[in-house]
Amino acid sequence: MKTHVKALVVGGGAVGASILYHLARAGWDAMLVERDELTAGSTWHAAGLLPYFNMSYASSWIHDYSIKFYTGLEAETGLNPGFRVVGNLRMAQTQDRMDEFMLYAATAENVDIPFEWLTAAQIADRYPLVRTDDLKGAILHPTDGYINPADVTQAMAKGARQQGAAIERRWQVDGYDWTGSEWRVTCTKMAEKGGNLVSTDERVVVTAEHVVTATGNHAQRTARLLGIRTPAIPVEHQYIVTEPDPALVEWRKANGEHPVLRDVDARWYVREERGGWILGPYEDGAPARFRHSVPDSFRADLFPLDLDRIEKEYMDFIHRIPSSEQVGIKDDFNGPICYTPDGNPLIGPAPGLRNMWLAEGFSFGITAAGGAGHYLAQMMTEGEAEIDMAALDPRRFGPWIASDHAVAKNEETYAFLLKPHYPDEERPAARPLRTAPCYDRMKALGARFGQVDGWERPNYFAPQGFSDKDAWSFRRGGWWPFARAEAEAIRNAAGLIDASAFAKHVLKGPGAAAFLDWYTTNRLPKVGRIALTYALTQAGTVRSEYTVLRQAEDRFYLVSAGAWNGYDADHLLKAMEDRADDFGPMVLQDVTTQFGVFALAGPHSRDILSRLLRDPDPDGALGNKRFPWLGAREIELGMVPLTAIRVAYTGELGWELHHPIEMQNHLLDRLVEAGADLGLQPVGARAQNWLRQEKSYRAFGTELGRDASPLEAGLHRFVDLSKDFHGKDAMQALGIRSSCVTLLIDGPDDCDPWGRESLWQDGTRVGRLTSGGYSVAFGKSIGMGYVRPDLAQPGTRLTVRMLRDLWDAVVTEDSPHDPGNARIRADG
Template sequence: MSDVQVLIIGGGAMGVSLAYHLGKAGWSDVVLTEKNDLTHGSTWHAAGLCTHFAHNATIQEFRATSVRLYRDILPEETGQGCGFHPSGAMRVTRNPDRMDEFRHVAGLSDFTGYPLEILTPKRIAELYPLASLEGLLGGIYEPDDGHVDPTLATQAMATGAKARGVSFFRQNPVTSITREDGIWRVETPKETFRARHLVNAAGTWGWEIGHMMGLNIPSVPVLHQYLVTDTVPAVADRIAQGLPELPMIRDPEESWYLRQERDGLILGPYEKEAQVWSVDGVPPDFGAELMPPDLDRVEHIIEAAMARVPALETGGVKSVINGPITFTPDANPLIGPAHGIENGWLLTGSSMGVMEGGGAGWFLAHWMTHGAPPMDALAVDSRRFGSWADRDYRVAKAIECFGLQFGVHYPFEERPAGRGLRLSPLHDRMLARGAIMGAAHGWERPNWFSDKPGDVAHESFQRTNWFDPVAREVECVTNRVALADLSVFSKFEVTGPGTADFLETLGANRPPARGRVGLIHALTPAGGVVSEFSVARLADDAAYLNSAAAAEEMDHDLLTAHAAKHDVRLRNVTEEIGVIGLMGPQSRSVLASLSDADLGTGFPWLSVREITVAGVTLRAMRVSYVGELGWELHARAADLPGLFDALEEAGKPHGIGFYGAYAAGSMRLEKGYRGWGGDLTSERTPDEAGLGYLIRTDGRDFPGRDALLQRMDKPDRWEMVLLSLDSGTLDPFYAHTVRHEGQPVGIVTSGAYGHRTGLTLALAYLRTRGLREGLTVDILGQRFDATVLDRPPFDPDNTRLRS
């Protein structure tokens, strides 16, 4: 029996990268066990494409880190080449929306330091003379992209890991996993391991290893095939002339990629109807096998590729690779702590394991070493899916993601597969009143309300068909009263004699007094915001915490770990309690008609009371994310429909209406309110986010306190500002570069049009504090003047909230 610090299960690019980076970070007693041999599963048959194109800065850093590792670091450290070809890459399109997407990604990349070039058809011809320009509007060029030999890259990482003491066991499948006294016991044919940390990096086998760990891993193997041609004369001629390697080219509308392979080409089509494989367990003897070719499935895509690059037709098919790759419900990998299991980790589910593996291993090694990720993890955190992500969901979403591998990623996009899993008690009522639904952590929630039967959201980077309905919702909230279904909140109850200490040591702010409501930001060890809790102090020994829907599993883990240090009981009551928002200047009148409670001086802003409304006993919290007089009414889920009906009827004389998430997003920006997951992330402190008034450190100790204080003393810390943009009808959303006198200095984290103020607004981080003049914001390739607002433009003194 071997006692080890870390046991990594899986010897693909992801797992070996983690072994390498843990070794670099100084970990000892690190072991990797592999069922077959390194790279077996999906790594060995990958096409090896490496790109910097990404819609998310963290994903982009994964990919950029992988390129640096394969191209520069590993060959220098190990003396082993990775077969990296710095060919560059481009994407071309005939779709105007796609050009907006390209401009958006290029704008983000200006800030992250990986600049991409927007292409005209003329420039496409210069970079890729074998391409037909017919119908093309333009494209985007990724100059630092390339492709790598997956086997060489993985073996080089293994060499680097071994040099740092990591042990590898090949041909050694895991047969069972149990836990004894907080230690993982893992049985294999060659050894029984007792490991403090266990990492599921099993890729194709990730679901099965997860099942052994007691986890639900929402990943599915999907078959992907690509073909390798014989000699293509036009490519051979270029080689004979000493011309550089052709850049990789992708046509997302036709759903294919193409790269040079010696004097031939590799074509990878992604069909719209994915073929899932071995959903409930991979065959025991599967290792480095492939499926038979099935080119009939992709014949139409091959024909489209030949039309775009006619030279492709001149090379015969030399071989066809048809093997499994894994897809998660959103096509991003599962990385980070496993929900509910101490020292269990995931590094699996990547459909682009070679492209992202080098960076993903670095990312998780940092997380395991320092107790927090090096960058915002929300896009990849393994806990972004809950137990609701069942078999049908993961299969439906894998098929959807594969088919939309080259789909346009719109801001606020809502994809249709796997919906309707978590329904509020008010779901049918919301639909009956015209709600257009979105998905939030499996929940259905109203995004906006339409008065047109059968209406659907039109997706675009420009203003879309929900702009005017949202304006009407905002007007109703501002001048009358409106209802909202807010049941998607994550909800937790803390009770017991240790409640006061639990709250006092939770985060950066002091807990509220009894009967009051306050915000507490829990921090990473480095002082960044990991969670935001709205805390209602019900009694000396009882509190009620709310947080974002998407944070449910993450916050449950955080609160569980914190509760273990205190004499309290923690309950996740997310499913048990529903929430109705009643907002607007007439909200008090509506509520007073249904309750005998004191709703005036006895119920001030930021307070919580247990009251009875229409015969329903509930928790009423006088808080408002939209900047108006209003209440959140938290009641048992079973009581919510009757409560809603009573409120709606009582509100009819006051012109009651409804509002959704998009209207709330517009109104909260007019108040300068920060949102968790976009404006508030683990990378930035509450101080940098402009929430210094919610930091109370005197005489208190909490996780991240010392790091927070150190960062608050640094003059180079970032600063969040509220901007007003002169952008006409082009509204910001997120990930737009902010410039000062032409140079990138910041990034927009959220934005919208403010219907009450007539201002286009955005929250943004600036790398340099104090910048106030000469600021602009890039939106879809256009540059607009920006003004820093020192105070929120709507009700800056909170007169309406306090009324």
């Protein structure tokens, strides 16, 4: 066994084998250790399906890579992975479900995933064993199928060995120790005793520059050994194998194999298996397992089948394939499959640790394994993946995650797996958890909340009795008219937004200014002023976006996206440590929970603040001379001393009011009173998202991410090329591969884009949307996205794919609403 490698992979399932393969292919000296046998975890009992269908852009790329990669493994290794390219037929019983397929198809189209549409009559003609009288239609992926999980894992393992990697079985990792330059990983030899694995006295310490954990069901144990938190906890998944179906056997004599069939409204999948069927349901009530650890006695084991729990899904299977009614059950499987609260795996750096990489929480591990290995290896060996992996980053879940929360959310994710995935849905489990003091007051005002990094944040405000479930839709949901009224209030009067979920950090110390000047792209503001700036990856793309308020020469208040607090803090701290000797001492404080934020915006916002302002010289205190745009002041509103920043994400005259969070309710009450006769309305995130698109304000996680530079995003004015900053050379070397644009869209009367749709010109796909919504200023749909640079000129006519059809769109000038910023700069 080697005692030093460049990269050590822990875990020998399909994911670990793929990571080992791709690291070895990249030329790294790599070794994998597995506590039992390869595939002994969830891999061995996986059904082996390879579903393309995924609403995540990053996951779609990962799944696409996997399927293409698996097709070439036999030629490379000589081992047949058992890949059956039979297709995947996803059936819909309702128009709502067909709308979901159409929205998904927008993402698939952008990744060049092949698909076709089938009517109920076409399904009946091709697959007569399927009952179709109650179907609306289906989407078919012809290149989809299934694979043998054990065989594909062994093929990847052999491919890794052929490229020089080592694999050691029966070694359990019992300790990780970072020396400052490498990891010392303590491995204990395992032996079989009475059917169980037990530790022996044999131990080896392996030193590695990088470590990857792909420990599957053992993720909680791994997290404890690393001193971190993770929400990856398994949930039971059961499936049954039937005896041969005579009707199926007869049909197969003259026909090819059925595609994998999914009746998603009935919440199950089936595929053929030796003349019978494998049925896999996603039922309610499936319990989480191994909250803290996997028992030593649990190896390649299963749980008892719970037929009562899947009775409804089983009967629906008989309804859809009537010939199965007379077929008995031959075998059953009920095993643990790891989940996360949002259903996406954890792929990327471990929070707070150096050269420690996580590949955990794969609910579709066989589908994702190939692509996960490929893109994670890119991150490790090249600094970044070629696609934006932020949606899968482990740091998207903060240290506030507790096991009760993870269990509740993972069980919910499992139950929701084949339910409609509405883009505007907010799932209820484990909520509310993180609430600002104003939560109850906002709720009394009609707030319907979304969740950001665990925080409850108003999405929109609705009258009493309105049901959130009535709001969800793939078109314009029930919340749409409320959001429109809120957007109009900000454009015409005033609106108040709870933005307390913003991530907020204070960076201070003698080295703070020089460090921040190197870390971000824009010139630093003067004391009492703010600047918008960007931190870059080493590849020159956008790592993070910050609003920087300079409170003193050596003190900076940093505001960034609420969903990315842990992500931003981790990068900041690591960069500070790396460059401490260059810039001098400094300290970073996370003050997110110390300060609440209200955004007050609209033509009457100055009048509202004036009624509350306590100033020794109130005349003109909020005017442009004493309080200019992009300025900041310490002021008093009523009894609340706070920092007011003259900026508005909505593009109207406005201020952000950063206040002591314990005084939040007093401030809210006074603002509501002061604005009662001036048309002040509470406003949620949905309306704010529409309004910022009217101003072409890019958002991190949509327009801004690790696959585009700030120059490609059209943010030249926030990049100071006269100074040196991290990622500058790489950014310039990228050039302009695509350009960010704003489009006004003449779309359907009942639907707006969601930010996933493809853009076309003359029958050629030329780009994609990253954001979408409705413009109250123009009375039509609006969107932002990326196109070929030659198509970025205002007036360029394109089309947008929505609900399977192409709709006219035109590229506008940046900030189509109030392009001269007269409203946001208005004096008073």
